[in-house]
Amino acid sequence: MEIKKLSFPFNLKKHDYPPLAMALGYFDGVHRGHQQVILEAKKQAENKGFQSAVMTFDPHPSVVLGKGEQHVQYITPLSEKIKIIEGLGIDYLFIIHFTAEFANLLPQEFIDQFVIGLNVKHVVAGFDFSYGRMGKGTMETLPFHSREEFSYTIVPKFSEGNEKVSSTRIRKMLKEGNMEDLPNLLGRFYTTSGIVIHGDKRGRTIGFPTANIGVNEEYIIPPLGVYAVRMKVKNLWFNGVCNVGYKPTFNKESLRVSVEVHLFDFNQEIYGEEVIIEWHPYLRKEQKFSGIEELVAQIERDKLTALAYFERNRHSF
Structure with missing residues (x-):
């Protein structure tokens, strides 16, 4: 797996990379829901003759944006996240340095530079993924922002026990010491x-x-x-x-x-x-x-x- 660390602003020619099918998300925990998104990108890459890719961000956006609860501790720190994603058989991992300047990009600017600009031909993300300033870009706006440069797949909610599998749910279980039920959510x-x-x-x-x-x-x-x-x-x-x-x-x-x-x-x-x-x-x-x-x-x-x-x-x- 090739690891690329990118910061905004950066200069890239679109053809620096082969055509990519890319999963977008923060992916803390790389839990079973995240794996659905990442493996869908891998499947789309295989079907379309592209290379597979994952884009993630570092540090957690809550740290930069000063949210009420700042996630400075992780289910999977970056080094472990890299190992797990590599184990899923992905070709490229893009790690975007999350800064206030990056967070201020308009949704169209994010798509132009970090999706179209990386030669992404197919995007995969969860139904609730958002992008751009204040999360104004959503999976509903993605077709408009794509400029018809790429196709996309929306991965539906993944549930276990009638509740969405999420990093928030896993963090809560960890802090309660509920280790036995975690494999049902993490897959490990x-x-x-x-x-x-x-x-x-x-x-x-x-x-x-x-x-x-x-x-x-x-x-x-x-x-x-x-x-x-x-x-x-x-x-x-x-x-x-x-x-x-x-x-x-x-x-x-x-x-x-x-x-x-x-x-x-x-x-x-x-x-x-x-x-x-x-x-x-x-x-x-x-x-x-x-x-x-x-x-x-x-x-x-x-x-x-x-x-x-x-x-x-x-x-x-």
Whole structure:
């Protein structure tokens, strides 16, 4: 996949690119609804003899436009979004630097420069996609703005459980810690990536060594508590449990949330390794224990609960 980062204004001759069938959208999460749009662009490209393309924007428009809720944390930060879109078999990914100046383009200017100007011959977008200043351009105005230079496909609403699959719905579930229902919307389990960093190494002294993960701050981290997780280390997956919290049994005044993973049947030094955490069910809230023995007994129970879950679902991963 060829990745092109573009900023406004830019100089392009239309024939810098082959004829394209392009999916338009922000695509945070690249969830099942987004995949319908992207795979439709791929199908149209194959049918018409074009190359497939996706256009997305960075950062999230809400950050630039000063909306009430600014999305500075993502379901899929840009680096992960790129990997997922590449995995869908797309030829070109255009990442537009979203600025106030870009947001001020008239709908016709956006289409002229960023669609017709990229030699796009077929546009695919969701029914609710909007473009141009104040979102005045819609899928209803697209035929007018196309200047008959391209055809288009409108992808209808994609629902799960009688409700639209949307990034907003997924964000809400993430913030509620509802990890089990996310695959129905995402088409996969939620993942975050980070580097294994040095912690206080107390886990190994009580028989439960943990990997302290410095998670990329652009991710939405699930709420405080204990979760069943899988973790990818050096291309291999291991089952475990993860504590998101302040470790109240030991740190009475800790202000920084830690993400600590105890992997089952694992005994390697992995400091500095980049790892991926795949989030599975929420097991319990974080709690303070009266002493080490009570803590160890609870971790053992968490481990057994997680092992039983992974055994029940072992064909799902």
